[in-house]
Amino acid sequence: MIHYPIYGQRPVHCLDGVWDLAFLGCDIDPEQIHPADIAFADRMAIPGVVDSLPSYRKQRGCYALRRTVQCQHTGRAGRLVVGGLGLWAKVIVDGQTVGTCLTPWAPWQVDIPASEATQRELIILIDSRIDPERVPLFDPYFDFYGYGGIFRSCFWHELPELAIERAAVLPQGLDGALSVELRLLGQLPAEVDVHFAIDSGEEQSLRLTVEQGVAHFQAQVAKPQTWSPQHPHLHTLSIRLDSPGSAGDSITERFGIRTLATxxxxxxxxxxxxxxxxxxxHEAHPQFGPALPLQQLVQDLQILRSLGCNYIRGSHYPQDQRFLDLCDEMGFVVWEEALGWQARKPHFASERFHQLQEAQTRAMVRTSINHPSVIMWGFLNECESHLPESEDLLARLSAAVRAEDSSRLLTFASNHPFEERNYHLVDVVAINQYPGWYPADIDKERPLDEIEPLIDRLLAHLAEQGQGDKPFIISEMGAGAIYGWRDELEGHWSEQYQAAYLDILCRRVVCDQRIAGLAIWQFCDCRTYSDGHALGRPRSFNNKGSFDEYRRPKMAAETVRRIFTQ
Known part of the structure; x- marks a missing residue:
């Protein structure tokens, strides 16, 4: 599926479809693979994950994917744009390595040298093995399954000599004033002639100064309409470059006019x-893994809308751009966060981990900058942010986000609320806690009476720490249930226990003005550990969904709907 931005002049080849596939082995070193030695004997649909294919289930290893790209022009450099993949990848074009991806799930791109040939061979090596030495951003203890494959659409761009990378469109209020940052690629001039139109209106022309590949200008929407969940009005900005003597380029970005504050x-x-x-x-389905078809994205949002939801936390990685386009159109607000789950002291001591975290976080912000649905940026879910060693990395990521985009709110989810050292960095305090599920009193049969006292303690503690004026959201809280298991004693894992839990939680949040929001953990069950960690996860799934992995509702779904829509 084509999503925004849209490049109207350059050839852009969507590479979704059936690719050649070769399984290379579970013990092979991908750095020693020679493309000419690969025997492609199978096929695979992209986007897709090898873990969902009958022949390769339970086989973590190295795979090769191949297809040809029929370019329209010779002598043009290219750019491969991938929406997200996992867990490691190397891109080989015409037998030559052009790039390696170490940032699972994150949007990623690599430049491709020009060629006099129009038919290009593209091979992508995918490694699904969990190896923190090679891929530091994904650890074996993560509480969601690490798939191998190309999760989202990928595109081959044939670039002109002077090309547009992106245009960040930042509304300056509700009156339609815009600040535009135009990023350029290729042979960069000192000045560039730009023609732009808003909402397909009359084209306007400017000559702009280019500094380090970036040009800025101001614009005005003639008839601004505000974006909100109730009225998700959207606008477009189309930009065209004049490049005398060579092919031009153009881009259309979509944006919404809205303001954010606390x-x-x-x-x-x-x-x-x-x-x-x-x-x-989570972007998860038992048949597709994280490579969800468009129909599933739409259905998920329709289900959430039917429950009275206006808000989604995209856990725990950058989101599919198609999904964010849909959120823009349907009026959901979104917290988008970079990949991270319970980073620990050794991670804080690793400069390589710091660099990759910053790289993927900046890529997330730059890619999603124009989605009005995205109101918060986040990172490093449940890291050991109560340790002094955490402070440098959290400060570095906070600074990186604010340098890329100061218009949105910044947060991260802490599960060390009473020892937290980094509240000062955020605009919104977000806390993950599971009272009544992981109980303080393990001998109590139904510890539901732990939920509200803990919320009271959190609110009191934030006030004591001078954070009481910041919005407080419960970023994770919930209980597990096995779909279809209804128990006379209404014990843990029963649908009744989960429904009773969410009844208490949701009523408290809806009625308490001191709580700015709630992201229930979680929308639907999703696959997690396939090792001994699964002893705490029946079926090797995180079962705290209000829906099971096939989106069949548990009793809790009706409980949430009743409270959120009252």
Whole structure:
């Protein structure tokens, strides 16, 4: 599926479809693979994951994917743009390595040298083995399954000599004033002639100064309409370059006009308080892994809308751009975060880990910059942020996000709320806790009475720490249930226990003005550990979904719908 931005002049080849596939082995060193020695004997659909294919289930290893790209022009450099893949990849074009991806799930791109041939051979080596030495951003203890494959659409761009990379469109209020940052590639001039039009209106022309590949200009929407969950109005900005003597280039970006702020413990959207009510959502399905078809993305949002939700936390990695396009159109607000799960002291001591975290976080922000649905950036879910060793990395990522985009709110989810050292970095305090599920009193049969006292303690502690004026959101809280298991004693893992838990939690959040939002953990069950860690995860799934992995509702779904829509 084509998503925004749209490049109207250059040839862009969508590479979705059936590729050649070769399984190279579980013990092979991918750095020693020679493309000419690969025997392609199978096929695979892209986007897709090898873990879902009957012949390769339970086989973590190295795979090769191949297809040809029929270019329209000779002598043009190219760029391969991948929406997300895992867990490691090397790109080989016409037998030559052009790049290696070490950032699973993150948007990634690599430049391709020009050729006099129009038919190009593209091979992507995929390694699904979990190896923190080679791929430091994914550890074996992560509580979601690490798939191997190309998760999202990928595109081959044939670039002109002077090309547009992106245009970041930042509304300067609700009156339609825009600040535009235009990023350019290729043979960069000192000045460039730009023609732009808003909402397919009359074209305007400017001559802009280019500094380090970036040009800036101001624009005005003639008839601005505000974006909100109730009225998700969207605008477009089309930009065209003049390149005398060579092919030109153009881009169309879509954006929304809305403002974000915080005041007196509330999130303000367009100057009005908004209570964030929704779920954490993994991109997961037992048949497709994270390579979800468009129909599933639409259905997930329709289900969430039917529950009365207005808010989604994209856990725990950058989101599919198609999904964010849909959120823009349907009026959901989104917390988008970079890949990270319980980073520990050794991670904080690794400069390589720091560099990769910053790289993927900047890539996320740059890719999603124009989605009005995205109101918060985050990173490093549940890291050991109570340790002094965490402070340098969290400060570095906070600075990187604010340097890329100062218009949105910044947060991260802490599960060390009473020892947290980094609240000062965020605009919104977000806390993950599971009272009544991982109980303080393990001998109590139904410890549901732990939920509200813990919330009270959190609110009191934040006030004591001078954080009481910041919005406080519960970024994870919930209980597990096995779909279909209804128990007379309503014990743990029963649908009744989960429904009773969420009844208490949701009523408290809806009625308490001191709580700015709730992301229930989680929307649907998703596959997790396939090793001994699964002893705490029946079926090797995280079963805290209000829906099972096939989106069949548990009793809790109706409980949430009743409270969120009352």
């Amino acid at each position: 005041a007196q413990g509330q999130v303000l959207l367009n100057g009005e308080p908004i209570k964030l009510l929704g779920y954490n959502r």
